[in-house]
Amino acid sequence: MHQMATRRALTFSIAAVAVAGLLAVGAPATAAPPSAPATNADARSGATAGAASAGSRWSPQPQATSVGSGGAVSSVDAVASRIGLEVLRHGGNAADAAVATAAALGVTEPYSAGIGGGGYFVHFDAKTGEVATIDGRETAPAAMPTDAFIDPATGQPYRFTPELVSSGVSVGVPGTLATWEAALDRFGSKRLPKMLAPAIAVAAAGFTVDETFRSQTLDNKARFAAFPDTAKLFLPGGDAPVVGTTFRNPDLAKTLALIALRGTDAFYEGRLAREIADVVQNPRKDPASPLPAPPGTLTAADLAAYEVVEQAPTHVEYRGLDVYGMAPSSSGGTTVGESLNILENHDLSGETPEASAQSLHLFLEATARAFADRNAYVGDPAFVDVPTETLLSQDFADARDCTIDPSAASVRPVAPGALDAVGCATADAAEPTDTENVSTTHLSVVDKWGNAVAYTLTIEQTGGSAMTVPGRGFLLNNELTDFSTVYNEADPNRIEPGKRPRSSMSPTIVLDGDEVRYVLGSPGGATIITTVTQILLNRIDLGMTLPEAVAAPRASQRNAAVTPAEPEFIDAYGGALGAYGHSFTPSGDRFTSASQIGAAAAIEVAPDGTMTAAAEPVRRGGGTGLVVRPRR
Template sequence: MRRGVMVLGAALLLGGVGGAQTGSAGGKVPLATGTGGAVSTVDLDASRAAMQILESGGNAVDAAVAAAASLGVTEPFSCGIGGGGFMVIYLARENRVVTIDHREAAPASFTPTVFSENGQPIPFDQRVTSGLSAGVPGTVKGWEEALTRYGTRTMRQVLAPAILTARYGFTVDENYRAQVQENEARFRAFTSTTSLYLPNGELPVLGRRINNPDLARTYDTIARQGAKGFYTGAVAEAIAATVNTPPVAPNNTLNVRKGNMTPADLANYEARVRPPVVSTYRGYTIYGMQPPSSGGLTIAEALNILEGYDLAGLSEVEAYQRYIEASRLAFADRGAYMADPEYTDVPRNGLLSKEFATERRGLIGPRATPSSVPPGDPFRFQADPSTPLRPAAPAGYEGNDTTHLTVSDAEGNVVAYTFTIESIGGNGMVVPGHGFLLNNELTDFDVAASHPNVPEAGKRPRSSMSPTIVFQNGKPVLALGSPGGSTIITTVLQTLVDVLDRKKSLADAFAAPRFSQRNSATTGVDLGGENTPLGQGLAALGYAWAPTPQIGRLTAIGFGEGGTVTAAAEPVRGGGGSALVQTGR
């Protein structure tokens, strides 16, 4: 398939890097260019698993599931079958975009006061490391939905690379060891977690090969039985037992609360195929996720606000000042209105309205807004304005660890896939005998009783995951996404501004410091961005910085003229990522 691109052109693509051979034996590289299928993940084993599927004739959906399964082995503290996610898929032959919501869901026992005791919220660190925080996992159902509807390979075929990696092992890198060390106290609280991730009671040794035979067996069950093998029978019963009776160690000193999840909660879980959020920006059409992901709507609203400025013609400081303020306003609206659409009326049309964006843009001045701002009223821009304004509330904490992968194939199909177990290490509990961590996704609910994102039975908590595909003239030009909790949204938004408006290459956009404003008095910044000329220029406009080691961990694919594709991953953040592209296709 020929992929057209006009305005993006070469600026999106090469950045000085030539073609990469498929599955090269060397270490992971963050940028690769070719003319066939492409893969970008955070891990070389996962990228190779996806490329193996592409090389065997599988499509992008097949390859995405293969990569995701491998990441569940090698990046188990960010993602895995104990969590959930969102997948945006472009089907080239049908020329349409579909999305699969396999976000975790609250058990049927949940009520709005589940995270309160004696009228007060349970402390966040105690909510995280508990059975209460674990939602019904959605990942395996999402994989099966994607493969059944849009794939060309069986579950057994796409899980094969991950089963081999889990069985025979992979090499411990610095990121893996650091994440175990960060969670050491929590992991020691549970016998099953200590046994898997702290062998002989010690941190994993850098450079040593380790394996996960329990996960290999669990994957083999799924390969043979499909999602049924996960959501019913021994695996489902083990998940419920772990939630309801956490496997605490005899010497545990943490206050680990029990949850209340039943095998029926797992058996009744369903993935949702939803229409995408569709918005336009300077001649591009942008596809993202609907709620309960807040990413698609928040990015669309911010871009609508920014469309009123000539960002390409402004100075770098002026352009970034507008980006930061647009993000602040969009986050105010995100915090007030976005939640599971099956439980609340999300004013989607109002939030996507260009007129609403014009109203919000009028609040942006030439300097920093000194503090948070209230939400606007998008209901006035709905066809039916009678829906009452929902009260705003402080947004709940959202863990910063997740993973994103981006895959395309030679036929032009594209997958942008973000999935997670929420915080680094999820809720800290490995399901005994099955080799995977459970999520703490239900901490993404807001504890304010009147908020649309309040906990309820069967509800999916609001997410910031933002898998995104950008089109021009009906053809994909860019697919991307990132981990990072609520900073996912600003990471994707800044990258879109950098590439679409500022004409940066993917390599330059990935290497740049990130600025993350989420409606607060301070703006997050990483990689020392506060000390750059841009950071100093913004500080002169009144911005106060909240330095952080890392914001986001992008993967992306750019599509150029003549069928050229460029896969891009982080060069530095998280130890760098892995990009592979087929050549000679």
């Protein structure tokens, strides 16, 4: 099941793996040697006291957009994008670069991704023209009861925060490493040890702390402090790492080196699997902390039994393009697809302020209906009869579109559509509570042969469950909070043992004939769906370039009476859309004061082969899009 790497009779030290990785994929062209460790650095983990030099090997500066040829990588992190680019430069394909980039993100973005989580991998094979997907979503333990989110002491549901989000009961069986193994086995040209080596080097040598890393740590300081192993790693001396210092994670380097040597069975079986299960069942909490941290039921047997699901993508046609996404257990592909099918009925334009307002009004109305249908019908298809074909049909979208008034906002929440709809018929269904969090990360890759990957990976909220596996250097996810809190037989996202909670992750590949045109995705919980839809609307319909489409202010209508929107969106469009009857509230997640929606990473390939790698210029500190051969 989990293919073992060839065992060698040698000591596979961190240093050996790091050197092998740098030799294999090459160091960044502008790199200088890593900064020397500060004299008072923690011997095991955390941030050093000395500032890293500006030219440190693992301290490249963000570069939001690059244009050129030969391959492209886009992610939220400069270090990770650089590593992916070097894989492409040295002959790796899109799948190879995606795995290496993802592994690096698990080091530099440990609060958003890592081997303690899961995700969705969408791949386009330029030779065969096939789009395929890997569902590496976390699963509920086999012994998880349907009332797992009910406090036995009170008989009432645990509060989402602080009880559920920082707990063993929220931890699902991780799928990230199994995803990497499956992706390389099916699509890659390199072996997993070689693709892990750069991440091991970064974990061992360290990377420069930026404002985003420090602020995310401070936002979670109370949660992290409740778990001594997490506090030791991320709160050295009781404070978040200081901007400009070097953060090292040798425990994670050792863990990744172990996996490089022994294969993914080193994670899913044996000692490490038992350690993960023990932490979930017996959270290592500071007795002085008021955090409840209820235990979970995950076992070593659950880890050994984990398998990814390889399945066909979702597909819709939009403006003559083929849009492929992730099928359930993700709701991303069906909900983005339905939204686009509704918008297909309208001529959209951004040529004038009035035309932009009309287009955005229709965008908000389309996503409201798509979310009503998502909530009513989408769950893990292994447990729920999901009407994927109907949700993606143009006939169903037309029936939903006929409930939209082109000149006035609907009274929301709107009802879901009837699956056997004739005309504008709707169905009755309760609106489940949306508890999906806004963290996660995304990467996009296109190689010189035209293969492409859109990969969204996560540990759920920023900092996941806040529980670090002792001595292993990685956080465990809290993905099971994506299930509905209260069990309801009519709810497709109800808790069931072995089930995958519904997700909004929306890795998307858009083809023009048999060639890649766009690759994109974003973090942001349920706002991922609206972010991906809005970027496509901006680029395809409203006349923006890809960098403009990514940078433009966002709103996220998810079938609510009031639409969360970035302040810049409200300033630009609030008045005009108010005339349609829309009302807005400044966006912001439940854990921080951040007002930004998403942090997209996208690539466009022009008909002449020119590649534009576009990441966020501002959101989440700014991302990095790189091409192999930049255009002069």
